[in-house]
Amino acid sequence: MVQPSTGSQRTLRTLGLAFFGILLLRTAWLSDEAFLTLRSVEHAASGFGVRWNIADRVQVYDHPLWLIVLLAGRLVSADAYYTTLGISIAASLTAVWIVIRRATADLTIVVAVTAAALSPLFLTYSTSGLESPLVHVLVAAFMAAALAGRSAGTLASLAGLLILTHWATVFLVAPVLAPLLVSSIRQARRVIALSGLPTLAWLLGAWWYYGTIGSSLQVANRAAGRAWGDRAVAGWAFLRETTQFDPLLVAVSLIGLYLGVVMRGTAARIALGSGLAIGWAVLSGGSDMIGRHLTASFVVGAGLVVRYLAGASPWAGMAALAGVLTYAVMSPVSTLTADASYGQSLASVGQMQDPRAAHYQATGLLLQSRPHRAPNHPDIDHARASMVPGGSLVVGRVPGMVGLAAGPDVYVVDRQGRTDALLARLPPAPGPRWSWRADRRMPEAYVEGLLDGTPVEPALEQLTRDIREVTRGSLLSPSRLTALLRLPDRVRSSVASSSYGTWMARLEVVAADNLVTVPEGGVVVRFPAARRFSRLTMTLTGSYDYRVLVLDGSTVVATLESPRIGWQAQGEAPRELTPSLAVTATALRIRCGRGFGRCVLGQVVLGD
Secondary structure: OOOOOHHOOOHHHHHHHHHHHHHHHHHOOOOHHHHHHHHHHHHHHOOOOOOOOOOOOOOOOOOHHHHHHHHHHHHHHHHHHHHHHHHHHHHHHHHHHHHHHOOOOOOOHHHHHHHHHHHHHHHHHOOOOHHHHHHHHHHHHHHHHHHOOOOOOHHHHHHHHHHHHHHHHHHHHHHHHHHHHHHHHHHHHHHHHHHHHHHHHHHHHHHHOOOOOOHHHHHHHHHHOOHHHHHHHHHHHHHHHHHHOOOOHHHHHHHHHHHHHHHOOOHHHHEEEEEEEEHHHOOOOOOOOOOOOHHHHHHHHHHHHHHHHHHHHHHHHHHHHHHHHHHHHHOOOOOOOOOOOOOOOOOOOOOOOOOHHHHHHOOHHHHOOOOOOOOOHHHHHHHHOOOOOEEEEEEEOOOHHHHHOOOOOEEEEOOOOOOOOHHHHHHOOOOOOOOOOOOOOOOOHHHHHHOOOOOHHHEEEEEEHHHHHHHHHHOHHHHHHHHHHHHHHHHHHHHHHOOOOOOOEEEOOOOOOOOEEEEOOOOOOOOOEEEEEEEHHHEEEEOOEEEEEEEOOOEEEEEEEEOOOOOOOOOOOEEEEEEOOOOEEEEEEEEEEEEEOOEEEEEEEEEE
């Protein structure tokens, strides 16, 4: 039970929420991933259906309840940008209020608000346009209900909403729900129905409507076929780099785990759920956005700290505040100094960049007084030159922003397969490590065929026909149902027999871990035997110019150059170089030119 608040506590809560709200307004932004959802929202609001391109039913989002909330707001306000930010800010303020509402001492309120306000990544994802704000408020409500001993129906209902918002939150709620399943059969049925049926109904409906279980990003992830060991390595790097960028976020999450164990009972089960969520984020490969999917555990940690301090001495509260301030100053980014210039210089850790800095200049709230409203990314201006109503547009870097700016009449294709049913099912270009974003090689004449029916390469023709039937055919058509049921087998057989099955033979770089830093004099890649090739793909960092000397013995037979991709490249990016004619070589010498950061070579692949 929450104890009655004193006047000073009510004042502190009000001032704390106001302070946190001001920082939210100063840091509010939308990510490119959010615009993937917002284009679907715009199409649904305009009567085209919840889809990325109006011609195809493709699910580009993995947060159904968040999409429903955004669509409801868009129908009321007729504006996607401000509606998304308004809903995000309201949800984030509510989440913080639920956490500090249980504080029984003035200092505890200060500790909780300070932690929320000074964590760069918690503030980043408190807007961003992603589902995080809704997850935060539902996690805070679920935790408060569990600690207060609410009914099984209440807990199961909140869990159902959480899982419908993002399926991975099942790890957060499972330890709390598990005891409710063994008390009685009747209660177990009710808990399962309330917590699981909404998501199950959505999955079945999405499978029928879109032809996939999960979003196209999840389909592309499965098509990559990387081993769990590769994902775990990438996930560990994700956690390590998140810790370096925002040590406060990780510290509060881990301290919450410890305090939950100390307090035992329901608090321990909540802490276990938080630990499972962190573990799954790491084992599944993390995210291409630093810190994403870890902020829910931060909310749990903050709530358990508040719970623990309720029965602790004032010295414990002072120690907690000192710890929060200490970890906050260790971050390379301060939330207190963020202004309209944020993102003009990028902050990065390891292979990951500050996600807010990457797009704040294009979508930041403080910049919306300028002539062009968000999104205002340079790639949009470049793309507009080739935007033709009824035509197609292939986008590499910011498909969400370009797609929303293009409008419904332009068919937008994302090279990474997140918006296209066929590309998502094709294996990505080879690379040395797990990546959530990997370009797909575009099948010959594929883009043209999307609009006029031009056939793709023969091995993929049947697969393409089935996918078009599933994504464009009548929902009640028997032929569509047949194509939908045989689609998994068609994907396996078509990809295996196409050029995607064996389109490039891999060659190991001379390095123990297949990932080497290129020294000033360059690095030599020697082939086991002389090879003749007409295409060379290298997996490299995106911040350098590269020169490649093609050697036959000691003779230079060709010189190839790879220009810098730019700071938007995440991690290692594959680049394809084409000699003027087929060459025979025994080795390559790869050298770095102008650039910054680490000059890293991951993999070299030859093709005919």
